[in-house]
Amino acid sequence: MAAVAGTRQSQHQAEPVIEVSNLCNRFGEHVVHEDLDLNLYRGEILGVVGGSGTGKSVLLRSIIGLRKPTSGNIRVFGETLDALSPRARSRMEQRFGVLFQGGALFTSLNLQENIAVPLIEHARLKRPDAERVARMKLALTGLPPDAALKYPAELSGGMVKRASLARALALDPEILFLDEPTAGLDPIGAAAFDELIVTLRNALGLTVFLVTHDLDTLYSTCDRVAVLSQKRVLVADTLETVAANPDEWIQDYFNGPRGRAASYAAANRTPRQQGENV
Ligand SMILES: Nc1ncnc2c1ncn2[C@@H]1O[C@H](COP(=O)(O)OP(=O)(O)OP(=O)(O)O)[C@@H](O)[C@H]1O
Numbered sequence: 687m688a689a690v691a692g693t694r695q696s697q698h699q700a701e702p703v704i705e706v707s708n709l710c711n712r713f714g715e716h717v718v719h720e721d722l723d724l725n726l727y728r729g730e731i732l733g734v735v736g737g738s739g740t741g742k743s744v745l746l747r748s749i750i751g752l753r754k755p756t757s758g759n760i761r762v763f764g765e766t767l768d769a770l771s772p773r774a775r776s777r778m779e780q781r782f783g784v785l786f787q788g789g790a791l792f793t794s795l796n797l798q799e800n801i802a803v804p805l806i807e808h809a810r811l812k813r814p815d816a817e818r819v820a821r822m823k824l825a826l827t828g829l830p831p832d833a834a835l836k837y838p839a840e841l842s843g844g845m846v847k848r849a850s851l852a853r854a855l856a857l858d859p860e861i862l863f864l865d866e867p868t869a870g871l872d873p874i875g876a877a878a879f880d881e882l883i884v885t886l887r888n889a890l891g892l893t894v895f896l897v898t899h900d901l902d903t904l905y906s907t908c909d910r911v912a913v914l915s916q917k918r919v920l921v922a923d924t925l926e927t928v929a930a931n932p933d934e935w936i937q938d939y940f941n942g943p944r945g946r947a948a949s950y951a952a953a954n955r956t957p958r959q960q961g962e963n964v
Pocket residue numbers: 713718736737738739740741742743744745
């Protein structure tokens with residue numbers, strides 16, 4: 687398997703930035719999570735996978751405070767969001783950058799205006815300063831300077847993803863949450879986006895929580911993978927260890943034809959494709 691770029695810290699030395707324990711989420715009679723435990727360690731890219739409806743998005747929304755869990759504990763940087771004052775909670779939320787499925791850009795604003803919104807609202811920058819920072823964030827995600835004045839409808843799917851990522855990075859977050867970031871991209875666009883995530887993690891020291899169905903993304907970006915199944919995290923470990931787990935879903939997913947192809951492609955990546963400095 688190809689090495690993921692950057693340093694891979696041992697879980698035991700690394701500091702958990704998110705600790706989820708005994709998490710339960712229920713919608714009426716429908717139990718989505720029951721006694722779910724998961725840690726996210728500083729500097730890692732954790733891939734979160736599982737069959738459709740296993741609760742990956744609900745888990746992400748619970749961690750960032752968009753959904754109040756039925757029960758259980760979630761600590762982020764050692765704090766429980768619900769226990770914080772509104773001001774402290776708002777400061778905490780600024781340490782998260784979130785890229786939702788679909789991107790969620792404002793269609794009536796151009797890209798630099800879109801990215802300036804959180805800078806004006808939360809960092810209290812004046813508009814010209816906010817738009818200057820916005821242009822830097824767009825450049826960071828690989829968009830050309832002329833993209834700043836374009837509207838979302840004028841962009842390709844890959845450019846929309848990059849612009850949405852630029853907005854997620856607007857406030858210099860420490861943890862980046864990505865919900866299926868390569869969904870809808872062609873394979874070349876998806877591979878370029880994967881490389882961008884690893885590059886940004888290495889350059890900015892981000893910690894990344896990545897929900898995905900994309901096996902190529904898992905193999906090319908993730909330090910660890912957490913599998914959601916049977917209402918909990920069945921296993922959270924390196925890809926090699928996870929892929930060797932005898933669970934039926936895991937075997938079908940990682941060792942079926944697509945899993946084998948992704949593993950083979952990862953093993954045969956060039957150093958540049960692995961994100962190493964060449
Ligand atoms: N607001 C809600 N009300 C009722 N049920 C919900 C709500 N949000 C999520 N669910 C249910 O929770 C379950 C998990 O949903 P979730 O979107 O987290 O799944 P997922 O693993 O992200 O799926 P996919 O891979 O298809 O995106 C689903 O059965 C969904 O219908």
